[in-house]
Amino acid sequence: MGRKPCCPKEGLNRGAWTSMEDDILVSYIQKHGEGKWGSLPRRAGLKRCGKSCRLRWLNYLRPGIKRGNISDDEEELIIRLHRLLGNRWSLIAGRLPGRTDNEIKNYWNTTLGKKVLKNSGGLKEDSEAAGASSKRRPFSEPTRTVSDTAAQAHARGRPPEPPEASLVRSKALRCTRTAMMLPVAQPTAHARHGRALETAAGDDHVKAEQTVVVVKAPTVEVRQDHLPEDDLPIDIDLDLDFDMGEMGFLSPWRGEVADGIEPGGQFGGGELDDLEALLLGPGGDDDVHEFAWF
């Protein structure tokens, strides 16, 4: 028993879209709006799968789409966001107006991924990196959860090591707590909360006491006990995304990390145990699905 196809394949056009099909789709959506993709092809008179219509609209026909010519600034932003978010192409695309997840994914897999690997010394030779069996290996890396890391470490009988990348996350089922280590010497200012946080966290509160930011939906605590009292409130430029029950941090301190602090390098030994205890709480880790590391 295989999965039921989203629509019957017989009698449907496949492959590249013709300009006539594009015209039909655009004029239909302009008249009736987006949505109801399943029945759209029939209603619009297109011999296409609904999914295909949606993809075509979102990636190419939608107004405001930018194509090609990815600027240096955009490139840098993609790299930074990818470091933070991993292969979360739609989230990354959400921070690049006019760019689509598909374009960014393709750009990463064909261009940026190599560039990043090369710069980090991970790419010795192109041919070597490409591998003998796979001509075109995407540069997307599988994501790991901290739970995975912790579980492996637990099995080894020692605390998990800091992740290699600055962020380890999975496709979250539900995120109730997220932690990040604050560089000790943070400048002063304010905490900014995105719309989604307000939605999810309603009457959240922010206070400063120590160097760990712990987010427990629906509350937010910012602790910073290494700063003198008059340096508060601390400056955290956070975008908090609650998307389908998950949460992520974007652009902390505009991507800057204090001197001497390596991303992901703050955790280790007892410090990590403390953090785990802080995160997991007395209730254990049943409801913890992802952490963000910086």
Next chain:
DNA sequence: AAACCAACCAACCGCGTTCTC
């Protein structure tokens, strides 16, 4: 000029999540 190869990218596919009844 032809054959080959690598890169690019549009489109497809399957899965997980959310919505609706």
Next chain:
DNA sequence: TGAGAACGCGGTTGGTTGGTT
């Protein structure tokens, strides 16, 4: 509350293009 439909996402495929031999 459960089932099925709809939607959205990320991974993969395959056609096209441009460069090299």
